Amino acid sequence: MPFAERLAGYQSRIEAVLDRWLPPADTEPNHLHGAIRYSVLGNGKRIRPLLVYASGEVFKAGADTLDGCACAVEMIHAYSLIHDDLPAMDDDDLRRGRPTCHKAYGEATAILAGDALQALAFQVLAEDPDISVPAEQRVRMINTLAVASGSRGMAGGQAIDLDAVGKTLSLEQLQTMHTYKTGRLIRASVELGALCSDKVDEERLHKISRYADCIGLAFQIHDDVLNIESDTEILGKPQGSDLAMNKPTYPNLLGLEETKMAARDLLDEALGHLSDFDENAEALRWIATYIVERDK
Amino acid sequence: MPFAERLAGYQSRIEAVLDRWLPPADTEPNHLHGAIRYSVLGNGKRIRPLLVYASGEVFKAGADTLDGCACAVEMIHAYSLIHDDLPAMDDDDLRRGRPTCHKAYGEATAILAGDALQALAFQVLAEDPDISVPAEQRVRMINTLAVASGSRGMAGGQAIDLDAVGKTLSLEQLQTMHTYKTGRLIRASVELGALCSDKVDEERLHKISRYADCIGLAFQIHDDVLNIESDTEILGKPQGSDLAMNKPTYPNLLGLEETKMAARDLLDEALGHLSDFDENAEALRWIATYIVERDK
Numbered sequence: 001m002p003f004a005e006r007l008a009g010y011q012s013r014i015e016a017v018l019d020r021w022l023p024p025a026d027t028e029p030n031h032l033h034g035a036i037r038y039s040v041l042g043n044g045k046r047i048r049p050l051l052v053y054a055s056g057e058v059f060k061a062g063a064d065t066l067d068g069c070a071c072a073v074e075m076i077h078a079y080s081l082i083h084d085d086l087p088a089m090d091d092d093d094l095r096r097g098r099p100t101c102h103k104a105y106g107e108a109t110a111i112l113a114g115d116a117l118q119a120l121a122f123q124v125l126a127e128d129p130d131i132s133v134p135a136e137q138r139v140r141m142i143n144t145l146a147v148a149s150g151s152r153g154m155a156g157g158q159a160i161d162l163d164a165v166g167k168t169l170s171l172e173q174l175q176t177m178h179t180y181k182t183g184r185l186i187r188a189s190v191e192l193g194a195l196c197s198d199k200v201d202e203e204r205l206h207k208i209s210r211y212a213d214c215i216g217l218a219f220q221i222h223d224d225v226l227n228i229e230s231d232t233e234i235l236g237k238p239q240g241s242d243l244a245m246n247k248p249t250y251p252n253l254l255g256l257e258e259t260k261m262a263a264r265d266l267l268d269e270a271l272g273h274l275s276d277f278d279e280n281a282e283a284l285r286w287i288a289t290y291i292v293e294r295d296k
Numbered sequence: 297m298p299f300a301e302r303l304a305g306y307q308s309r310i311e312a313v314l315d316r317w318l319p320p321a322d323t324e325p326n327h328l329h330g331a332i333r334y335s336v337l338g339n340g341k342r343i344r345p346l347l348v349y350a351s352g353e354v355f356k357a358g359a360d361t362l363d364g365c366a367c368a369v370e371m372i373h374a375y376s377l378i379h380d381d382l383p384a385m386d387d388d389d390l391r392r393g394r395p396t397c398h399k400a401y402g403e404a405t406a407i408l409a410g411d412a413l414q415a416l417a418f419q420v421l422a423e424d425p426d427i428s429v430p431a432e433q434r435v436r437m438i439n440t441l442a443v444a445s446g447s448r449g450m451a452g453g454q455a456i457d458l459d460a461v462g463k464t465l466s467l468e469q470l471q472t473m474h475t476y477k478t479g480r481l482i483r484a485s486v487e488l489g490a491l492c493s494d495k496v497d498e499e500r501l502h503k504i505s506r507y508a509d510c511i512g513l514a515f516q517i518h519d520d521v522l523n524i525e526s527d528t529e530i531l532g533k534p535q536g537s538d539l540a541m542n543k544p545t546y547p548n549l550l551g552l553e554e555t556k557m558a559a560r561d562l563l564d565e566a567l568g569h570l571s572d573f574d575e576n577a578e579a580l581r582w583i584a585t586y587i588v589e590r591d592k
Contacts, residue, residue: 023447023448028452028456028472029447029452029455029456029459031455031459032447032451032452032455033447036447079411080411083407083408083411086404086407088402088403088404088407089404089407106384107384108382108384108385108455108458109455109458111379111382111384111385111407112379112447112451112452112454112455112458114411115375115379115410115411115414115445115451116445116446116447116451116452118411118414118415119414119442119443119445119446119447119449119451120442120446120447122418122438122441122442123439123442123443123446125438126435126436126438126439126442127439127442127443134431135430135431135432135434135435136431138431138435139422139431139434139435139438140422142418142421142422142435142438143419143422143423145418146415146416146418146419146422146423147415147419147423149411149412149415150412150415150416150419151319151325151328151329151332151408151412151415151416152319153415155328155408155411155412155415156324156325156328156408156412158408159325159327159328159404159405159408160324160325162404162405162408163325163327176324
């Protein structure tokens with residue numbers, strides 16, 4: 001099956017899985033459930049679920065087992081976007097070309113929608129009967145996601161990001177911030193995919209974790225590039241908004257051309273970590289390339 | 297050992313456990329970790345951890361196993377207080393007699409402190425090596441906590457509460473709101489205590505769940521009473537603040553005397569669910585009484 005078709009298959013699959021796990025909008029509390037569905041369903045890139053499925057291909061995991069993990073990582077990601085957009089945080093009015101959750105549903109509901117989504121992510125991992133791995137492995141999945149989401153993961157990265165507004169960061173500090181903010185959840189996505197196999201191959205798990213660290217950073221670097229080069233219509237948020245907020249970025253530190261080169265180098269490094277893997281790693285290779293070539 | 301001493305023992309025990317699991321304030325991101333420790337450590341009533349330990353006594357669970365569960369429920373509770381106090385929610389400046397988290401650390405950090413605490417609660421349940429139960433049971437603990445925290449639990453209850461400001465609720469609607477907002481986590485606390493035993497006794501688990509439903513509601517009803525009768529110094533928040541915000545309360549619907557009676561009735565019902573239990577349920581009985589007699 002051609003690549004684009006396979007990915008589209010996974011994308012419609014994750015859409016259906018999310019739809020199934022999210023509480024119906026006509027169940028109480030309706031307003032909250034409406035806000036959750038509004039924020040999760042629709043036009044996300046679904047990169048993290050794709051990474052779960054792609055990693056699962058490498059480890060020959062069953063698609064039914066992967067569904068729950070793909071769903072959980074996307075819920076964590078979606079909740080983080082809702083909270084990041086809040087007036088007290090990045091104060092964004094637009095997300096994916098639509099009003100942000102707090103613009104559409106109010107600030108209190110947006111906070112609670114994020115909170116409830118985080119809980120739901122862990123519920124899915126703990127409860128999903130289609131995740132057919134030993135309970136010990138399920139516990140490890142939950143731990144992986146929890147660590148990646150917390151104060152030494154995604155939430156911590158956002159805290160460092162907010163502290164950094166208006167400050168000059170070194171390249172190393174900028175990297176630390178991105179590693180926490182985006183990198184940890186991307187790494188958790190491929191690790192969850194690997195943990196969906198019957199027997200965990202620790203050596204290969206280690207390799208795809210390194211792969212994930214590279215593409216996680218490349219993803220953020222490429223976001224910086226897009227923030228300068230794309231227009232608002234494609235990006236779904238105001239172009240140059242990071243610059244306007246005086247946020248530290250790679251182009252600010254390295255210049256645009258060297259930033260693009262850094263993303264390329266990370267892509268090469270990511271692919272290097274997969275060099276021992278066979279054709280079942282094609283999806284992971286494709287996603288790595290997509291991440292530094294996408295236009296939004 | 298006299299009762300007060302045993303409870304004080306548990307209280308200092310949970311304080312130490314929380315301190316051990318919370319990231320040190322001098323680790324990055326420092327400001328976030330400082331906010332988390334500020335919000336969790338100190339002078340909380342620790343009712344939910346006490347319920348975990350007290351339920352564990354009934355089921356003869358090991359104290360080391362109970363620690364992680366006690367810690368996790370208190371982290372969820374602490375995160376909910378941080379978020380509930382936010383300007384977009386209840387907009388409270390004082391909590392337990394001190395500035396609320398967002399007053400002391402800023403709004404963005406308060407949002408992230410809550411987010412990170414929720415993740416940490418699940419991390420503790422998944423990771424704590426001292427929780428010595430089969431992995432299946434650990435997964436069930438995680439699921440219990442996740443469901444109790446989410447949109448059909450605590451977060452959902454807060455959403456219903458916010459929707460209700462300025463509206464007239466029926467007694468049934470008020471009860472639904474409290475059941476979600478406070479009751480589910482209180483029930484999860486005793487259930488987690490039961491799940492810390494080697495072998496789960498489903499029948500007795502069911503009975504203490506019912507006990508918990510009664511005291512959860514009694515707790516909230518008594519809070520309404522305290523909100524009218526106590527002064528700000530004891531309560532740690534402005535007296536009569538619910539009334540000022542035009543929030544629906546039991547005294548508004550039933551009058552003060554009948555409200556007090558309703559709390560008493562729930563206490564009796566709670567104790568009734570424990571009638572088959574031996575002296576190992578004394579702590580649970582004591583907590584039930586404490587809940588409707590406390591002065592803050």
